[in-house]
Amino acid sequence: MTHLLATSDLHVGYPENREIVAGLRPVSADDWLIVAGDVAERTVEIEWTLSTLRERFGTVIWAPGNHELWTTKDDPVQARGEVRYTHLVELCRRLGVLTPEDPYPVWEGPAGPVTVAPLFLLYDYTFRVDGVHTKEAALAKAVRAGVVCTDEYYLHPDPYPTRDDWCAARVAATERRLTEHDPDIPLVLINHWPLVREPTRILRYPDFALWCGTELTADWHTKFNTAAAVYGHLHIPRTTEYDGVRFEEVSLGYPREWQARAKPPRIPRVILP
Numbered sequence: 001m002t003h004l005l006a007t008s009d010l011h012v013g014y015p016e017n018r019e020i021v022a023g024l025r026p027v028s029a030d031d032w033l034i035v036a037g038d039v040a041e042r043t044v045e046i047e048w049t050l051s052t053l054r055e056r057f058g059t060v061i062w063a064p065g066n067h068e069l070w071t072t073k074d075d076p077v078q079a080r081g082e083v084r085y086t087h088l089v090e091l092c093r094r095l096g097v098l099t100p101e102d103p104y105p106v107w108e109g110p111a112g113p114v115t116v117a118p119l120f121l122l123y124d125y126t127f128r129v130d131g132v133h134t135k136e137a138a139l140a141k142a143v144r145a146g147v148v149c150t151d152e153y154y155l156h157p158d159p160y161p162t163r164d165d166w167c168a169a170r171v172a173a174t175e176r177r178l179t180e181h182d183p184d185i186p187l188v189l190i191n192h193w194p195l196v197r198e199p200t201r202i203l204r205y206p207d208f209a210l211w212c213g214t215e216l217t218a219d220w221h222t223k224f225n226t227a228a229a230v231y232g233h234l235h236i237p238r239t240t241e242y243d244g245v246r247f248e249e250v251s252l253g254y255p256r257e258w259q260a261r262a263k264p265p266r267i268p269r270v271i272l273p
Contacts, residue, residue, distance in 0.1 A: 008036035008232025009251035037065025037192030081158030
């Protein structure tokens with residue numbers, strides 16, 4: 001039986017995480033693996049990870065996280081914003097890894113076909129704490145709390161004026177594409193950031209939700225025929241259900257996080273069957 005598996009937030013810049021990735025194996029050679037973002041920051045590490053996984057799994061599907069989009073001083077690839085994203089898409093295509101810019105593949109499971117849709121949507125600062133009504137006020141509150149995502153320094157939105165604008169463009173284009181999809185074939189929606197606000201309610205630092213998604217996708221899991229939604233980013237691996245749709249947070253996270261847990265990391269996660 002072929003499995004549809006998923007993981008995210010591999011952060012292979014940490015030797016402990018790189019060792020885990022080096023040991024990943026499919027259940028069967030034809031298994032599909034979803035990688036829902038935050039592989040690494042440096043392009044050479046992103047390439048090593050996706051190349052390694054592509055050699056082992058029948059199909060590998062990548063959706064970017066915020067860390068892949070960082071432009072850091074120690075990365076020889078200094079492309080920013082959309083140009084960096086395009087560079088990573090081209091890298092994936094050379095490796096035979098599917099991206100949000102490719103036709104959505106169809107996974108044939110025992111219950112019938114499922115379309116696997118990797119998305120790239122970003123965030124727009126609309127996941128605000130209760131009582132804070134504007135982006136400016138929310139960011140000011142986050143600064144006072146000492147909670148500012150590193151994206152503010154390394155994730156450039158070029159050529160868009162802001163990350164919000166880039167998010168709006170990605171959401172609009174992706175929604176048009178999903179609307180054209182055959183509604184009789186269920187979707188597995190993959191996005192690095194959660195499609196709904198609810199998973200961020202348990203964050204230790206509530207202000208960090210600003211960098212975790214957009215309210216523009218709040219109804220996508222019900223608007224579209226969704227079998228499951230896969231995401232990462234929060235480093236809180238768990239299974240939840242919203243409006244009868246299963247949501248899977250599939251992250252590995254940083255070593256200090258998974259080493260503190262009673263059980264070893266459970267990756268990749270079986271999404272289907």
